[in-house]
Amino acid sequence: MPCITLDVQLLVQTFLYVANIVIGLAVAVPLGITLGDFNGQCILYADIHWHSYIHVSYIPSSVVNCRFSIYVSVCLCVLYGIGMTFYHVYLLTRKDPMIGSKMWVFPFIVVNSVFAFVTFISSCIISVGFKTFCDGLLKGREKGHIMESCAYGERVKWNAYKGDYRTHNFYTYLTVTQIATWSTFLVWVLLIIQGIIRFVKNRRLASALDLGNFAASEPSA
Template identity: 25%
Template sequence: MLVMGLPWLVTLELVLYAGCFICGIIAAASVTITQGHFAGQCILYGSIHYNTSSHFLTVEISSSPSLCYFVSAISVCVAIYCFSLIFFWIYAGCVDEEVKRGRMWLNVSLGMCGLLMFLLLVSGCIVRIGRDSLCLSALHNVPSISSCEDAQNETWASPYTGNEFYSGLHSSERSVWVSIFFWLLIMAVVMVQRRQVVGENTMWSHAETEPFFRRPARNL
């Protein structure tokens, strides 16, 4: 039993939740800031146009803003969920001398882990594929660059500020994949706790039924 009455597996789970919380905030902030640099337009799956006369870059095609809102919303929901669990378990550890989790709630936790991992996977694929599509248009239309990251150093037409668009989308994607890795670890920790609970219930069941089904000893 550790500090505040939390078992070490629950404490490890809370540490992983804290990592997911940080990743969710970074992912949501990166997408939102990048969207703000392009006047609220979502540049995922977009196209970049190069003006040969003024040597400015501009966004020729953009996606629906709801696409970026979806990616940000998923990350924010994950962050809120993790923060709520951290607060709940810290409160439970302070109030109760011993914290125990039932099999039903562990099953619910496993279900939530699977659901959030699926949503994060969809979100990560959207950012990855959308960014690659944008980068392909930049490499095809801008003659003076050799990589998508070089487009950040080009001059963008007002009101766009694209000096960090690649870094922002890359940071968001990386945070999503790290968060998925943390959720895999959380799922493993919850499964270990579930096995412990099932094992304890089995031991109690055998101990309760043993007096009724014990065979009488033979008399020699």
């Protein structure tokens, strides 16, 4: 049985796309659960109001702030990542030792760069929105509440206008989301670097082959 030639750089890129799928889910799922726990209201950038040292309500921000990050994670990280994983697995199973030099590179560098920029925006929305929300919770100290940290807000009784809010895990979920979203941005950067390395490597290989063909050609005169 012939041995399949393994392209290490191609294998690394495959693992990075798989990692992006997993991390993308770690962004979308906790953020989506938090959105559901607050009756479809986005707590990123929410305006907190303390009525007393034990009761708090808030004005939610636009739901777009949450849904944008969820859509970015699902579409760019998960769906695109699945497609690219299958594509790279297909390339890895090819018996052509020069398959790395024949694959498209520059278009993926451009696409991944755009996705990295969009992910950066999404990550900033999550981080800044989460901090704004936590800063509002910490203002409870002005009402005499012993608000030790933002995580302590999971124990506070909230006033809900539409049903009951499930606030017992919001800090945990948003912390996971925040770590995961910046991790996806890092993965995109690594994919861009991998693509640039592959592009330079292929250019050098093409130049070497051209020089070799020129040296091997017979003189015309």
